[in-house]
Amino acid sequence: MPVLQLDGGDLFGRRNQNERFQTEFLCEEVADLGVDAIGLGEQDLNYGLKFLRSMMDKYGLQFTSANVKDAATGKLILPEYLIVKRGGITFGIVSVLDPAQKILTMTADDSQFQVDDPVATLRELVPRLREKVDTVVLLGHLGDSQTDNVVKEIQGIDISVTGHTYRNITTERILNDTVMLGASYEGRYLGDADLMIDPDNGKVMAVAIKVTPMDDKVADDPEMLKKVKDFKQRLVDFKEAKRAAYPRTFGSDQENFLGDRSCKGCHEDAWNVYAKSAHMKAYMTLRNKGQHFEPDCLVCHTTGYQYKNGYADEAPYNRLINVQCEACHGYGTQHARDGKWVTQAKDSCVVCHDKENSPEFDYDTYWAKIKH
Ligand code: HEC
Ligand code: HEC
Ligand code: HEC
Ligand code: HEC
Structure with missing residues (x-):
């Protein structure tokens, strides 16, 4: 069965060097899992745009954002949308970030960002994208209520995945014509939606949703477990090396x-x-x-x-x-x-x-x- 893997953003850690080190490990593993598209979250700019771009280049991560721009040039910092073909359907994937979310980077010399209004952005973009694809997917990095508001305003979104949320959507939920999906934060849950899509018009005809907690009942993958264990040792070494820069000499x-x-x-x-x-x-x-x-x-x-x-x-x-x-x-x-x-x-x-x-x-x- 063909699978489209999506992430609503805020993949990166908090603003400090240890978390940045850990984020690189996470990027490598997420890329390995084959995630098709990641909607930009404000956390993903914690280490600056250069770092984000370097992770995208190095691991082939597909971040997208339709409304975050470099304030100096007015240009989008990421691809405006992504197109992914899966199971005979062409998906157009767009993401918008909530302008109320503060973007703070750890690097003082980095770019300043401008975040455009999500509704105005999508109102212009979605019809343009529909011309090219069968099914439009929104990764709304907007939280629950704002994502709902945006979906109500915009025609032509087939599937919505809510990002920046602490809530799981555990039952089938349709808003206007849009299928609403969402799984809670930090990869604690895996959201899984079985979709039946009409190949003629790209519309979702049926959906079944399952949200699985990634708790002790889910067996660890031995290969991944080993990688995590090795990484934890590397993290200890990394922290020690940084502490060692300030020896207790006095x-x-x-x-x-x-x-x-x-x-x-x-x-x-x-x-x-x-x-x-x-x-x-x-x-x-x-x-x-x-x-x-x-x-x-x-x-x-x-x-x-x-x-x-x-x-x-x-x-x-x-x-x-x-x-x-x-x-x-x-x-x-x-x-x-x-x-x-x-x-x-x-x-x-x-x-x-x-x-x-x-x-x-x-x-x-x-x-x-x-x-x-
Ligand atoms: C060499 C010593 C030193 C280091 C290293 C240092 N600071 Fe400070 N920091 C100070 C001093 C001294 C002040 C007060 C400056 C003043 O008011 O003249 C200060 C002030 C600040 C302030 C402003 C406080 C306020 O409320 O106005 C912030 C924020 C801050 N430091 C954060 C940091 C962070 C984050 C780091 C690490 C990246 C850091 N500092 C590393 C000595 C240091
Ligand atoms: C930022 C540095 C700093 C901190 C923090 C500080 N002090 Fe001081 N303290 C000084 C300096 C400098 C002097 C001497 C000033 C002078 O005489 O010119 C001083 C003087 C004193 C004196 C002598 C006063 C006198 O003239 O007899 C006492 C007692 C004292 N400090 C106690 C404390 C205590 C208790 C604290 C914490 C509650 C404290 N200090 C925190 C810097 C500091
Ligand atoms: C161990 C490091 C350290 C030492 C020693 C130190 N300071 Fe500070 N000082 C700081 C830091 C850090 C801050 C900023 C604190 C903050 O706002 O978070 C600060 C802030 C201040 C401020 C407040 C600045 C402002 O504009 O409000 C004053 C005043 C100050 N220090 C005076 C002194 C004096 C005078 C001495 C020596 C007697 C001294 N400090 C010694 C670390 C130090
Ligand atoms: C049991 C009481 C006591 C405690 C606790 C105490 N002090 Fe004092 N300290 C004194 C007395 C008494 C003096 C001499 C008179 C004065 O300067 O106030 C003194 C003097 C000082 C002086 C001036 C030293 C000088 O050479 O002139 C400093 C600075 C000082 N104390 C700092 C501290 C600090 C810092 C602490 C906590 C770590 C501390 N004291 C704890 C009683 C105390």
Whole structure:
């Protein structure tokens, strides 16, 4: 039985180097499974357009989008549609992205994007595509209700696959003349639709839908299992190599960071200033950007990253998030009152406030903001 394999988008991972590494593995395997078309999701631009294109070239992945453009040139960044012949039917596959979805790439120097209105885009494109194909398929990267709205507005879509959704469509559902399909996220479910298509006009005449959870009841493929196991080892090596770029060269195994709370009781005034400062939010800043496993960022947004017994992703060292008292003053176990701690703290700023990350840095102005 001929099969058309479709993906509604957001194949790529979150914006950090580990996920990017994992995404390449995923691309290779998805390509191996023979997916025919992938509708562009905003996540698929997380690592920039260059990376997306390189994955398409390297693994032959078929991404498509009819409404995402390079803002500078006004040109579509991907093929406007895809044509796939299967079982004697010619399918035209189009995808649109919800303009409300923020596209944020990890690469600062990358293109800016412009996302056109999905309805206006399809109103012009679908009739043009119908001339060339038997059956029109929409990969709407729009979520549930928006996909419904678009399908109601546009004539001539035979099959719709909803992307950017957390919901499965488990029963036969027809909206106007369109067959509505959808399977939840992260490949947790496999949606399977048996379609009977009239070869004369490309219309779907009958449909039977099945959604299978990809849980423990589905036996693992031994070959794939081995690949995943090997990949996990490569991921560990990759993470270690990145951590190794910031060796724990400073301090001593004998000393410890006691944590900011341990200072609070005796230094109430200093605490109050610190609690209001940006330093106490430095880790949250990374979390908000999904970069809190990134050694390249943690090195300055945590306490003692390059010190023995300093910040690590694992307990108990993971409580040393943020730029705490001891990031400037040093190990709490070395607490002294001889003035050394004050001098040490004054010299600490420029380690993190370097030209690249804090171009405006000036000791007097900056100290004035956190004086204690
Ligand atoms: C361990 C790294 C580190 C050290 C050491 C450090 N900072 Fe910072 N500082 C940061 C980070 C990271 C931020 C940004 C925090 C955020 O907003 O997430 C920051 C932000 C600030 C801000 C807030 C900037 C603004 O405009 O609101 C001031 C002021 C500041 N630092 C002053 C200092 C001074 C003065 C020193 C030295 C006495 C110092 N810092 C030492 C990492 C450091
Ligand atoms: C060499 C130290 C250093 C590194 C590495 C570093 N930062 Fe920072 N970051 C700072 C400092 C210092 C500031 C405060 C700059 C200022 O206000 O002058 C800052 C500020 C920021 C801010 C602005 C905070 C705000 O609310 O205005 C963001 C966002 C940020 N960093 C994210 C990152 C990310 C993401 C990475 C990793 C890719 C990173 N930083 C790596 C030192 C660093
Ligand atoms: C961003 C770096 C930084 C952080 C974070 C920081 N300090 Fe300081 N602290 C300094 C610097 C620099 C001085 C010395 C300022 C001076 O005398 O010019 C100082 C001075 C002090 C002093 C001596 C004050 C005096 O003059 O007697 C105490 C006590 C102190 N800090 C406690 C704390 C405590 C407690 C925290 C956390 C709640 C904290 N500091 C967080 C940089 C920092
Ligand atoms: C049991 C009470 C106590 C605790 C806990 C404590 N300190 Fe102190 N600290 C003092 C006293 C007392 C002084 C000397 C008087 C002063 O400067 O306030 C002092 C002085 C300091 C100074 C000035 C040192 C100098 O040479 O002038 C700094 C900086 C400091 N403490 C930071 C910290 C930090 C950071 C922590 C948490 C890791 C901390 N203290 C925990 C009691 C404490």
